Every structure is written in structure tokens, then in C-alpha cells.
Amino acid sequence: MALADRYRMERHDVVSRQAADSLACVADAPSMARGACPSLSVPMVTGDGLLVRLRPTTPGLTVAQFRALAETTANHGNGLIEITARGNLQLRGMTADSMAGLAADIDRAGIVPESGVAIEVPPLSGLDPLEVADARDLAIRLRREIAALDSQPVLAPKLTIIIDGGGRLVLDAMSADIRLKATRADSGSIVWSLSIGGTAQTAKILASLSTEQSVTTVIELLKTLAHIGPNARGRDLDAASLRAGFPSRQDRTFGAVSQHLSPIGIHRLGDKNLVLGLRPSFGQIHARDILDFLDIAEAAGANEIRTAPEHSLLVLGLDGRAAQDIQLMAAKHGFRTRADDPSNHIDVCSGAGACASAFYPTKLAAADVLDKAPDLLDGSLAVHLSGCRKGCAHPGKAAITIVGAPTGYGIVVNGSALSEPMAYIGKQELKSVLARMNRLVRNNKGAGESAEDCLTRLGADAVVTALRQG
Numbered sequence: 001m002a003l004a005d006r007y008r009m010e011r012h013d014v015v016s017r018q019a020a021d022s023l024a025c026v027a028d029a030p031s032m033a034r035g036a037c038p039s040l041s042v043p044m045v046t047g048d049g050l051l052v053r054l055r056p057t058t059p060g061l062t063v064a065q066f067r068a069l070a071e072t073t074a075n076h077g078n079g080l081i082e083i084t085a086r087g088n089l090q091l092r093g094m095t096a097d098s099m100a101g102l103a104a105d106i107d108r109a110g111i112v113p114e115s116g117v118a119i120e121v122p123p124l125s126g127l128d129p130l131e132v133a134d135a136r137d138l139a140i141r142l143r144r145e146i147a148a149l150d151s152q153p154v155l156a157p158k159l160t161i162i163i164d165g166g167g168r169l170v171l172d173a174m175s176a177d178i179r180l181k182a183t184r185a186d187s188g189s190i191v192w193s194l195s196i197g198g199t200a201q202t203a204k205i206l207a208s209l210s211t212e213q214s215v216t217t218v219i220e221l222l223k224t225l226a227h228i229g230p231n232a233r234g235r236d237l238d239a240a241s242l243r244a245g246f247p248s249r250q251d252r253t254f255g256a257v258s259q260h261l262s263p264i265g266i267h268r269l270g271d272k273n274l275v276l277g278l279r280p281s282f283g284q285i286h287a288r289d290i291l292d293f294l295d296i297a298e299a300a301g302a303n304e305i306r307t308a309p310e311h312s313l314l315v316l317g318l319d320g321r322a323a324q325d326i327q328l329m330a331a332k333h334g335f336r337t338r339a340d341d342p343s344n345h346i347d348v349c350s351g352a353g354a355c356a357s358a359f360y361p362t363k364l365a366a367a368d369v370l371d372k373a374p375d376l377l378d379g380s381l382a383v384h385l386s387g388c389r390k391g392c393a394h395p396g397k398a399a400i401t402i403v404g405a406p407t408g409y410g411i412v413v414n415g416s417a418l419s420e421p422m423a424y425i426g427k428q429e430l431k432s433v434l435a436r437m438n439r440l441v442r443n444n445k446g447a448g449e450s451a452e453d454c455l456t457r458l459g460a461d462a463v464v465t466a467l468r469q470g
């Protein structure tokens with residue numbers, strides 16, 4: 001059944017725009033279970049209308065498909081397109097009445113949204129000569145095996161499997177319920193390191209498996225999770241008893257964490273391929289800017305766009321000279337083009353003006369962070385500016401979160417937008433508080449110490465004291 005038809009059938013479940021306007025946040029929407037992901041058929045209610053999160057089944061989109069996506073978002077939504085921290089696309093500002101048109105346009109463009117359990121692979125899979133394995137092959141196989149199960153396991157809506165074939169842009173920093181990471185064994189063969197919960201650094205490593213064993217073991221883990229309950233996550237599995245069922249491994253590569261490389265910048269993939277990584281300013285771009293940019297990029301040879309972690313997108317098909325030219329042009333069309341741009345470390349939601357739930361204009365506040373608190377933006381920590389407690393731009397913990405409140409701002413240290421703020425400040429105090437936090441880091445940072453290490457060493461009490469000064 002076409003998505004548009006499916007949407008029409010399910011449309012009675014979607015709240016009306018009028019109802020949406022009166023809802024403060026998505027989690028309250030009757031159309032979605034708490035914690036569920038906003039798909040095309042079940043969009044999420046936010047302060048600026050309905051939001052759809054989209055992960056196409058293909059590794060990337062053609063320029064024509066990306067153009068169609070931008071056009072339909074402008075026609076049926078408010079034109080705002082986001083790339084999430086995990087590299088998913090988000091289209092914003094639709095209404096219950098406009099959703100069928102959006103779904104029809106996406107169908108027509110040949111974009112097939114992924115459904116079922118989320119299986120994420122590195123954005124350069126299949127292109128990167130440095131990868132150990134093309135993770136897409138195992139992902140396809142696993143998907144097929146899950147679909148072939150007699151009874152489909154009922155899994156937590158946000159349950160995620162990462163299959164990481166290695167290479168330049170690995171997914172180590174992203175959390176997963178189940179992670180398979182390709183390594184090269186001492187014998188030269190490919191083995192998959194299996195772990196559960198957390199990032200690659202914090203996950204509990206269980207075993208080292210062949211491709212065949214990986215498929216059967218992950219299927220068993222999914223069945224176990226379904227048996228525990230519909231909200232069970234990787235962290236709920238008993239790592240010790242699972243580990244006991246596998247032979248222990250001593251390879252030096254077993255469970256190793258790769259060095260982080262930003263997707264932003266020009267990446268040379270062997271002699272032939274080159275990829276230009278860009279980040280929409282604060283993770284969000286308007287359809288008209290995307291459309292202008294696509295025209296220029298396509299004329300220069302771009303033929304595919306892939307979204308990537310860290311709110312970025314990758315432009316494929318350019319040669320070296322064209323990549324440099326397009327990189328310069330991108331800066332004029334709402335993109336950040338440098339990996340060391342301080343604004344990459346500020347996560348900003350739509351904010352007042354775009355979202356009815358927002359208590360403050362987050363993008364203006366981001367300019368204040370850049371101006372008043374540059375020492376916080378050394379790349380070691382994230383500053384999260386959230387218009388309300390929903391925390392759309394950064395659902396997890398951030399070192400510093402500034403949450404909109406009716407009377408001003410709540411300051412959360414090492415927590416999420418939902419955490420209890422350590423202090424509240426008035427509407428006029430943001431700039432001076434940012435300047436005080438900046439002074440705290442600047443005056444106390446040891447040689448070679450990062451902003452994050454400095455704040456961790458000083459402790460939350462020191463931050464609160466600094467906030468209360470003045």
C-alpha cells in the first residue's frame with residue numbers, strides 16, 4: 001500500500017492542528033506512545049505543528065530526491081528541515097490536513113522510509129576504502145532474518161542496533177542497544193565484536209563472532225528483549241550470563257574504540273572518490289536554502305546526498321576542485337563547513353518564532369553563547385539550548401543545558417532538558433550568566449585541560465556558585 005494511502009487510513013489517529021497548537025509537547029500527543037519515534041504515518045506533535053522523522057532505506061538520496069523532499073516540506077510543512085544527532089532527517093511544521101500530500105510526494109520521489117527496528121550503519125558504508133566491512137550487507141541480512149521470524153518480537157520503540165563496519169566515520173560515539181563492530185582478527189578474517197548498551201566506550205562487550213553467528217545471536221538477543229518486555233533495552237540484558245555463553249577473546253582489536261573524526265570537511269576516499277561534509281547551521285536549514293544549494297552542487301557534479309551523525313550531510317560526486325568551490329558556496333547557504341567551527345558544539349532547537357512551545361528564541365541565544373562563552377566551545381562538551389523541556393535538539397544529557405521557562409531560563413548541569421535545573425535565571429540575565437561561566441572555565445582551566453575536564457574537576461557546586469554571583 002502506498003504511504004499516502006496508508007496515511008489516509010491512519011489519519012484519524014493524528015490530532016488536528018488546532019489540538020496540536022494547544023499541546024505543549026509531543027509526548028502528550030494521543031497519536032503516539034511515549035518514547036515512540038515520529039514516522040511518516042504517525043507524526044509527532046510539536047510546538048510548530050507535526051514533525052516527521054525519516055530514515056530512507058537507501059544509504060543516500062539522489063539530488064532529485066533531496067530536492068523533492070525540500071519542496072514538499074516547503075509546500076506541506078513550514079519548510080524547516082533538520083538533521084538529527086544520529087543523522088536522521090526531520091521535516092517540521094506539517095498539519096493533519098497536509099500530511100497526506102507530504103506522504104504522496106515522498107512516495108512519488110521514490111523515497112522509501114525504513115520501518116521496523118532501527119539498524120544504523122556508518123554513512124560512508126560501501127565507499128570507504130578504510131572500512132573493515134560494508135556494514136550494509138549485514139544490516140540487510142539481519143533485516144531479512146527479522147522479517148522472516150514466525151512471530152515478530154515486540155521491541156522498545158527506540159531500540160537501536162548499530163552495525164559498524166569501521167572506516168573514517170564510525171558510530172562509536174552513538175549509543176546503541178546492540179552493537180556489532182567489525183574488526184580484523186589476527187588471522188586476517190573479519191569478526192564482529194558484539195556489545196550491549198551505551199556507546200562503544202561504555203558498552204558491555206559480550207563476544208567476538210563470525211558474520212553467521214552475528215545474525216543468529218542478534219536475533220536471539222531481540223527475542224530475549226521481547227521476552228523481558230515491550231520497553232526492554234540493551235541495558236536490561238544480563239551481560240555476565242550472556243558472556244558466559246561465548247568463548248573469551250584476547251585479540252588486541254577486540255572492543256577497541258576508534259579515533260573520532262568529524263564528518264564535516266573534505267574526505268578523500270582513495271584515489272577516486274571524495275566526499276564533502278557539511279553541517280546545517282545549528283542542525284536546521286530552510287527548504288529554500290537547501291534548494292538553492294542543491295542547484296549549485298548539482299551543476300558542479302554532486303549526484304548523491306547522505307545524512308550523517310552530528311547533524312551533518314555528505315555531498316558525493318564532486319571532484320577536488322568542485323568540492324572546494326562548493327564548500328565556499330555552502331557557507332553562504334546556511335551551512336557550517338569547518339569541523340572546528342565553535343557553533344558545532346551548540347545544539348539548538350527551533351525556538352521561539354518557529355515553535356509555539358518555546359519560551360525563548362534559541363538561535364539568538366546561540367549567538368550570545370558564541371559571543372559570551374567561547375571558552376566553553378572547545379569541542380569537549382555540548383551546550384544545549386532548549387526552548388522548553390522537551391529537549392528536541394539533544395534528547396540525552398549535555399554538559400550545560402539552558403531550558404526555557406515561563407520566567408526566564410533553567411540551567412541544567414550534566415543533565416537533559418527534563419532534568420531539574422540547578423538554578424533559574426531571569427530573562428535579562430542570560431548574557432551575564434554566560435560570561436560568568438566563561439570566566440569560570442578561563443580562570444580555572446589548567447594547561448592542556450579541556451572545558452569539560454575543567455568543569456568536571458570544579459564540580460557542579462562551583463558552577464552554581466558562579467551562576468549565583470552577581
Ligand code: SF4
Nearest residue numbers: 349355358387388392
Ligand atoms: S524543545 Fe524546542 S522545538 Fe522542541 S517542542 Fe520545545 S521549544 Fe519546540
